[in-house]
Structures are given as C-alpha cells and as structure tokens.
Amino acid sequence: MKKGRIALLVATCLSLALVGCAGANAGTAIDSSAPVYVHMNGGNEFLEPTVAVAPGEPVVFVNEDTEPHTVLGYHPSTGKLNPAINGDPAGTPGAGHPVATYTVKLKKPGIYAYYCSVHAVLAKTYGSAVQPAHRPGVHGYPGAMAGEIIVTTDPALIAQNPASSAKKVLNGYFGG
Ligand SMILES: [Cu+2]
Structure with missing residues (x-):
C-alpha cells in the first residue's frame, strides 16, 4: 500500500x-448546575440517603420537619468528622414559614458519608471504623439517619439518583 x-x-x-x-x-x-435534593421530615430519615452528583454540583438538604436536624460529614474508617459537610438546617414551625435548607458543593470525586447527630450515633464496629446507628429513644423510621454523597464524573452513577432528588418533594409538608 x-x-x-x-x-x-x-x-x-x-x-x-x-x-x-x-x-x-x-x-x-x-448538568452540574442543577441541584440534587435530599429531604428530611418527621420520620427522622434522609429520604434520599444515597445521591450522586458531578464535582461542584449542589446538594440541597431540605428540612421539612418541625424539628432541627444536622448534616455532619464523617470518615467511616476513623469516625472523625469531615468538615466539608457541616450543616444544621433549623426546623420549621409549619406551613407558610420558609423551609430551612443546607447546600453543600463538593469539588473532589469521592464518597462522602454524613449523619444527623440528633437522631443517629456513630457506632464503633471494627478497629477505629464506625457505622451510623439509630439513636436509642428516637422516634420515626427505624433506620439510622445517615447517608452518602457520591461525587463522580460518571453519568451512569448520576443516572441512578432517586427520581425525587430532581426537584423538591413534599412541598409544604411538615411532621411525620
Ligand atoms: Cu435528624
């Protein structure tokens, strides 16, 4: 040739x-500009406990409960807090009041664990590792109030987000 x-x-x-x-x-x-929403209500759970976002894409925690919650990042292998996630959206007295939110934007790809320190505890498992557990005496759903944010450039992971994360749900809903 x-x-x-x-x-x-x-x-x-x-x-x-x-x-x-x-x-x-x-x-x-x-689309890294459109937020992904995680909702809290009176059941004391994050209603979308696992979401995936692009680097820098906002994750908006919406507290539709009358009581406050916290959103605290932690490292599962050590139990140490991760200050990259640190929010405490206040409770809302009821319909007609503004709903408190906490927005976090994480730039580095990774898996970010968080929990609500009001309704969950970090229970020791093996060595220094921890897992979130239901805080004794807390009412609501039986699971631990905790979740993860996956920051990724893989659209296949982002496509697995729960449908409700695309927009606010339970608008105007308060209590359990
Ligand atoms: Cu909580």
Missing part, C-alpha cells in the same frame, strides 16, 4: 473514532 493511501486510511479511522466518541457522549452530558 502506498504511503498516501495509508495516511488516508488512518485519517478516515481517526475521524470515525471521533464521530463515535461524540456519539457516545451525546445525551449523557452531566
């Missing part, structure tokens, strides 16, 4: 690869 034909063949393959690449990305672009 002559040099010119080889060059043409390489150029054709390259352009096909580029088209293929653009085609694969079409429709899977991440």
Whole structure:
C-alpha cells in the first residue's frame, strides 16, 4: 500500500473514532448546575440517603420537619468528622414559614458519608471504623439517619439518583 493511501486510511479511522466518541457522549452530558435534593421530615430519615452528583454540583438538604436536624460529614474508617459537610438546617414551625435548607458543593470525586447527630450515633464496629446507628429513644423510621454523597464524573452513577432528588418533594409538608 502506498504511503498516501495509508495516511488516508488512518485519517478516515481517526475521524470515525471521533464521530463515535461524540456519539457516545451525546445525551449523557452531566448538568452540574442543577441541584440534587435530599429531604428530611418527621420520620427522622434522609429520604434520599444515597445521591450522586458531578464535582461542584449542589446538594440541597431540605428540612421539612418541625424539628432541627444536622448534616455532619464523617470518615467511616476513623469516625472523625469531615468538615466539608457541616450543616444544621433549623426546623420549621409549619406551613407558610420558609423551609430551612443546607447546600453543600463538593469539588473532589469521592464518597462522602454524613449523619444527623440528633437522631443517629456513630457506632464503633471494627478497629477505629464506625457505622451510623439509630439513636436509642428516637422516634420515626427505624433506620439510622445517615447517608452518602457520591461525587463522580460518571453519568451512569448520576443516572441512578432517586427520581425525587430532581426537584423538591413534599412541598409544604411538615411532621411525620
Ligand atoms: Cu435528624
């Protein structure tokens, strides 16, 4: 094969690869400006406990409970708090009052665990590791009030978000 034909063949393959690449990305672009919502109500749980976002995409915690909650980051392997997540959205007296929120934007990809220190505890498991557990005496749902934020550039993970995270739910709803 002559040099010119080889060059043409390489150029054709390259352009096909580029088209293929653009085609694969079409429709899977991440909108990192639209927030993902995590709701709290009187059941003392985060209603969307696992969400995935793009780096810097806002996660908005919406407290629709009459009581306050906290949103505290922690490291599961050590139990130490992670100051990157540190919110305490106040409770709301009832309908007609503004609903308190806490917004966090995490820039580095990773898995970020958090819990509510009012309604959950970090129970020691093995060595220095901890897992969130239901705080004894707390009413509401039986699980520990805790969750994770996955910060990722993988659109497949973000596509697994619960449907309710796309917008505010339970608008105007208070109590358990
Ligand atoms: Cu709580």
